[in-house]
Amino acid sequence: MSITVSELDYDDHKPQRFLDRWVLTTSHKDIGTLYLVFSLAMFFIGGAMAMVIRAELFQPGLSLVDPHFFNQMTTMHALIMIFGAVMPAFVGLANWLIPMQIGAPDMALPRMNNWSFWLLPFAFLMLLATLVMPGGGPASGWTLYPPLSLQTGMALPFLIFAIHVAGLSSIMGAINIIATILNLRAPGMTLMKMPLFVWTWLITSFLLIAVMPVLAGAVTMLLTDAYFGTSFFSAAGGGDPVMYQHIFWFFGHPEVYIMILPAFGIVSAIIPAFARKPLFGYASMVYATAAIAFLSFIVWAHHMFTVGMPTAGILFFMYATMLIAVPTGVKVFNWVATMWRGAMTFETPMLFSIAFVVLFTIGGLSGIMLAIAPADFQYHDTYFVVAHFHYVLVTGSVFAIFAAVYYWIPKWTGVMYNEFLGKVHFWLSVVSVNVLFFPQHFLGLAGMPRRTADYALQFAEWNMISSIGGFAFGATQLLFLYIVIRCMRGQGEPAPARSWEGAEGLEWELPSPAPHHTFAKPPVIK
């Protein structure tokens, strides 16, 4: 994609009062910052819970916390990391980048944008408050399968309301993004000229629109089963607990792609910039993203091979799942082909992006292993599954978010981050994350079940190694916090408008930091 911008229009007047600037704001940039700060806070809260989990599993026996509290930690860790850290981080990036990348002055619905964000702190305060309620927080796993989840106690209605509110926030964010991309693109910015990050978010938004109401419906039915005498999921009343699993995973599997498609967009922006070559196969990247999104709707039951489905059903979901490897393979091929014979340099965003390609592929391959139904009967609910989705979500989504922050932080703050510290953060992260999660493959293959506070002696060594990796990975993220705070305080080399030599796109035409108001008059793209 080549872009020639005819005219740039910007202004840097900002609201002066704190309340106007940060609470009542309708600026996509400030709301993006709020999302990113919120997500970072949730990342550390969810991370602290992961530290409790790994500390308990450091050695066999019940050594540190009560098993019920351990189950609350696994459940809350997942809910917070998925709905509080990863999704808001991507929405924050979307807010910051999409209007600038398509030449729009703001999101299409700026006030609703403010509302979408401010729903989140309330939702997660309510969720966290359940931990101090009588009976404790939710402990049935993030999937909230009945009948176990219906035994949650006083926390259940708070949990369900928190999910509804967070879901509402996501839906409003998705509607805003679709309305912005479809209606506010600058003249000349045709769909097939849009940056891949915009494309992946457009498709992700449609996924959100399609599946968040289904999750809302599922948890509404849980609520009425618990408090209004219905029996949607109670066999005793003529209902079906397995039906919940079908409904939940019809949401849950596309949700996985909601957390990875924007990451594909980020990596598709960064690799060409540091390989100093255009992205290989732009159109095929767009079609592959759309194909992955479509397929994500017809594979949900691979999460429940062991519930006793008809063989034809198992075979359908097995083969449909394997089919996802094709468009995903197209993407990995294109990233590698982009790097091929490029004039590559290895700044921190590129390092995280390369690690993404390699390690996400490991997560994808273990996903194919899990898709093989006869094998899944062995792997189901073991640590192999835990290893698989953490490779996808940590070395996939979270690494892409790190890459995005390092890549665009000069545009947000006007200063370059400390490259040495960035590289230290990368190398410590990439080593420790593999020490943390790779042994979990061995634990799972050897039969260690997930969501357990204690385990047989044979699993002791790999658990200890995994915990050491976990503590190291957790501590390393404090360095990331330090690097980001330094930039937010303006400490660092001033960043030029085009902060990276090979960076392409409208946002790099603007000064760094990006002025408060940009593209009030749309640029003309040729």
Add this chain to the structure above:
Amino acid sequence: MSRGVWTHAGGYVNQPRRRMDKATRRRVFITVGILAAIVFGLYLYTVISHVRA
């Protein structure tokens, strides 16, 4: 694609009072209306389709 120009009715005091041109605003509301209808429809369908006497 946006063909309209955004104007600043209120200038840059606190938040700008931006107005989209009429055609763009109309398209935004149609987009939002369709998407909101899909969301409510899916939510109601998910619950109601599982109701049995």
